[in-house]
Amino acid sequence: MSTPQIVACIVLAVLVFWAVGAYNRLVRLRNVIGNAFAQIDVQLKRRYDLIPNLVEVARKYVAHERETLEAVAAARNQAKAAADLARSRPGAAGPVTSLAMAEGVLGSAMGRLMALVEAYPELKADQSLRELSEELTSTENKVAFSRQLFNDAAYDYNVAAQQFPTRLLAALFGFREAAMLQSTTSEAERAAVRVQL
């Protein structure tokens, strides 16, 4: 082999190595996004499962505050139905909007329930209520953190896919830009359904 041929071979080998590495990196980053999204779903489901238990415990002490308790239960059912709908038709705008609204209603109902807990010391001291509200707090946090992870992962992925020269590769293999979740990690939203004991 002549010198130019050797040089050409080396350049080709470097290119192939780089391409394989860059491709694998993009795939890995994309998988992180998918995983983060799955986590959001898991934690939301768990949250819908916890709320009825909390209502049941509260009912033992404050059965007469029926209005608040039923508002929470109803809001939870609506939010769950909206979430199921959104899951069955991913990408459609309508279900996502109605889910956001249902979540808003659930948030304010939960806020009233927590105010109720504050007002009844014996309820606040209940062991299973404390355990449940710890679980609920943790689940709320996990929802927020997996949204945050989703956005961080989408950010990393987009930066990687848009930089030259990886950009060429991304275009070639159809790595499309990932969308970010909007207005999810704002303090206001996280605080709205915050359980504080």
Add this chain to the structure above:
Amino acid sequence: MRFRDQQHETRQATLRLLALFVLLLVALVLVVNAALCALWWGGSALLLRDPGFLYLPPLFFETNTAIVLVFVLGGCWVETVRLRSGGGAHVAEWAGGRELTDPRDVTERRLLNIVDEMALASGLPRPRVFLLEREHAINAFAAGWSPQASVVAVTRGALQRLTRDELQGLVAHEFGHIHNGDLRLHMVLLALVWGLSLVHGYGHRLFDADEDGIRSVPGVLIGAVFIAAGSLGWVAGRMLQAAVSRQRELLADASAVQFTRSRDGLGGTLRKIWHQVDEREAALLRVPSRLLAGQLMQAPPGWLSTHPPLAERVRRVYGRVLGPLAAPSLAIDEADEPHRATTAPAPAASSPIAYAVPMAETPDPGGTLPQPRPKSDDDEREAIDRLGRVHGPGEMRAVLLALIATPGSQRERRAWRDETKGLSTADALRDEVKKLSAAARLPWLEVLLGRIARAPLHDRQDVVEAARRVMAADGQVRPIDRLHWLALRHRLGEARPPSPSAGTSNDLADLSESALMQVARLTAFLSRLVPDGELETGTAWYQAVMKRWVRGAIVPAPELPDADEVAQALAVVQGLPWMLRPVLVRAWLEAALAASPMNRLSDSAADALRLAGLLLDSPMPPELARHYIELPAAISSGT
């Protein structure tokens, strides 16, 4: 997005410091070469009056360079492998941690939830979680080589004194360390500093007299070059390592803010730790006679501290200056008293705490150059080998009892025979034990205690009882016997709830005069063995130790406590906070070294201090460790 800027800034600073490490290595090579070259030329000019003045032997520079690099880099590699093999869980268990797998109350559940949350936020695998039951200060550490094998340990004090958000900040900080690969960096730098100390050690080997007590002139001169260059390199290495560590703390703080997207959690934790530190110092200033004042006053100077000042950390987190924050206990139900670990702690071969990255600075266990350890001769090595294979409960018991029996006492020997009746290998084992030198016996005892500690409680108690019978067989219980027996009971006995006098806080202000009394009692008891068993020198040692805490006041003469009083005093001192117990052991050791010729402890003094350290669950200071042989890793890991 300030935290992203801070992360970028600290990463750059780390790179600059690592470049300085490389420069340090180059400088070390240059200095050694230059000094040896000057020596050679000077020597040949003086001795030979050689006209070939500028002649150097072939491969002169290559050899010098290779020696330095082999010691530093080879040492670094060996030490890294050793540190890695420890494993994070080992460190956490050593520090007295209990793994949280199934939580006992809401606060423990909360800690596990928070760890899950942070694993989500950081995108890392979930580490194993340990709780340091007996620690009442707010602190936490992460350990482990890789993110997959890392552990996070949190003190009971942190669970009790931090709100949920603050605890989240604390855990997020540890996740920051894991995320940024600090644990690995920390271990490699520690190993590198160790490698630098090897150059110094090599110099000592050349410099010191050989077995026949003869020193050669070239050996002394060349040795002096290596000693000087090695210790300068070591000091510079330690300073650089501390500087890197400070940058990584800031980076972990910034990462914690990134993970939690909240400044108040971590900020609150830092302010509470700050308050805790301030209170400790104020207590020392207010009452000069308080315990350990002298020790804590000589805090490490800024350039050797591994953590940035708390004021600076708080300022960076909040972007403005905020003061310390009081940290009352938030325990929801007081009925939930701290649970104690139900298993006996594993034996501590050396102090692995240095390889973990704590949240806040703790007293540095080792601050001096390591000294060569005693070596085993062939007989002893064989004996160690054979004893290392002992695993049956009966055999372990026989070896243990042989180790603590008073040598040369016929009656104790008969009692030992009674205890090991029916064991065919007993005499052979005893012969092996006899071959162990004084420097090997205690390390062995600790290994055995670690192995027997896994037996059921009933069997363990049986061993403790047998030991008592053997020791009392000659009608007298010598002080060292009592220490042995206390150590056995400590490691093998039933886990006892903390004694009522055990402080529930980490503040020196809470350390009562009565606790100081008990420290004095325990010290008086030890003075029968330290530094050499003579009444006069023992009293002097006691005075030297106690003077540190009763500054200005007159130290009362030691009164020798009886058996009950010793046990009582020990229980109180064992209840002291974990940061104080090692300081006490150090104080004993330093006073004993000062009172010993050539800085070398007598066998009985070294044994007494080692056993005392074991009783207080304190890491062994390197100055004490060098009096003992190092058992092969396969044996000391207890497998």
